[in-house]
Amino acid sequence: MIDQAIEQVPTKHDGATHSDAKPFFAFHVFVCTNRRPDTHPRGSCAARGSERLRDYMKARAKELGIGSVRINTAGCLDRCELGPCVVVYPQGIWYRVQTTADVDCVLTEHLAGGEPARDLMLPP
Amino acid sequence: MIDQAIEQVPTKHDGATHSDAKPFFAFHVFVCTNRRPDTHPRGSCAARGSERLRDYMKARAKELGIGSVRINTAGCLDRCELGPCVVVYPQGIWYRVQTTADVDCVLTEHLAGGEPARDLMLPP
Numbered sequence: 001m002i003d004q005a006i007e008q009v010p011t012k013h014d015g016a017t018h019s020d021a022k023p024f025f026a027f028h029v030f031v032c033t034n035r036r037p038d039t040h041p042r043g044s045c046a047a048r049g050s051e052r053l054r055d056y057m058k059a060r061a062k063e064l065g066i067g068s069v070r071i072n073t074a075g076c077l078d079r080c081e082l083g084p085c086v087v088v089y090p091q092g093i094w095y096r097v098q099t100t101a102d103v104d105c106v107l108t109e110h111l112a113g114g115e116p117a118r119d120l121m122l123p124p
Numbered sequence: 125m126i127d128q129a130i131e132q133v134p135t136k137h138d139g140a141t142h143s144d145a146k147p148f149f150a151f152h153v154f155v156c157t158n159r160r161p162d163t164h165p166r167g168s169c170a171a172r173g174s175e176r177l178r179d180y181m182k183a184r185a186k187e188l189g190i191g192s193v194r195i196n197t198a199g200c201l202d203r204c205e206l207g208p209c210v211v212v213y214p215q216g217i218w219y220r221v222q223t224t225a226d227v228d229c230v231l232t233e234h235l236a237g238g239e240p241a242r243d244l245m246l247p248p
Contacts, residue, residue, distance in 0.1 A: 023216040024248070030154065030198065073199035074154065089213035092147040124148070 023090050026068035027111045031057065031097075032085045034076035042080040048098070050084035057086075057103045066111050082122050094122040147214050150192035151235045155181065155221075156209045158200035166204040172222070174208035181210075181227045190235050206246050218246040 031054040035046035058071045077085045079094065086095045086106065093116050095106055102120055109117040155178040159170035182195045201209045203218065210219045210230065217240050219230055226244055233241040 024203075024211075024218060028211070028213070028216075030196070070202060072154070072201065075197035077196065078194060079148075087148075087152070089152070090216040092152075092214040094148060 025070045027066070027070070027091075028089045029057070029069065029071045029111075030074035030077070030087050030089070031071065032075070032077040032080075032083060033073050034080070036080075043083065044076075044080055045083035045085055048084045050097075053084055053097055053100065053103055056100050057097075057107065060100075060103060061107055061111070064107055064112060066107060069111055079122065085122070091116070095120045096122055149194045151190070151194075151215075152213045153181070153193065153195045153235075154198035154201070154211050154213070155195065156199070156201040156203075156207060157197050158204070160204075167207065168200075168204055169207035169209055172208045174221075177208055177221055177224065177227055180224050181221075181231065184224075184227060185231055185235070188231055188236060190231060193235055203246065209246070215240070219244045220246055 031050055032045035033051050033054060034044050036042065036044035038047060054071065054073060061069050061071055074087075077083075077087060079085045082096050084097050086097045087093070088095070088106070088110060091110075093110065095102070095117065097103055097106060097120060102117075105117045105120060109115055155174055156169035157175050157178060158168050160166065160168035162171060178195065178197060185193050185195055198211075201207075201211060203209045206220050208221050210221045211217070212219070212230070212234060215234075217234065219226070219241065221227055221230060221244060226241075229241045229244060233239055
């Protein structure tokens, strides 16, 4: 279903905009690594360990041989209370990723398996 | 056409994945601010002024009153030679944004106007 979405998203633009057949990255993952002072009421993703999880995600995606993926660092995604936050585009699916096991789950279920890791998804 | 795509992207997932009616941000903009040494053969977006352009874009988007947009800092987007690089999701449209006039063009044509700023788009 996701693969289908990926194929279809760019065609929505074809008539009026551009003719890309596919997105540049099938999965463009952004991991928030914003850090606020520990006393900030909203907290921050980096304070919850997101930098280590990003590093693990990059290494693990390579290890698993997942193709056409880019794991990117991002500044504050503005959903701090729910973090550590990760968003996967062009699907636009948001996750709370707290542990390396959560990272594995996103990589294997969503990126490799083609179905979002439902248990980790943020509320709409 | 873009609005239509935004509305339709999430529905591709509805059957199998989740039920978000809309993306969390209608336009989620990532500006590469990666900086490499000036002598690096690929160059880098920050060395080409992307940090200043990101700051301008944030301020200008507010000034123009563009709703449901998030302008984010991003690490290296891996299209360095074509930078300063910007990608707008969930549409997945990539731009080379070299000047504040280019920023204005992306904001007014794509984000406010609903049509990608074709002249600034990166090749597929």
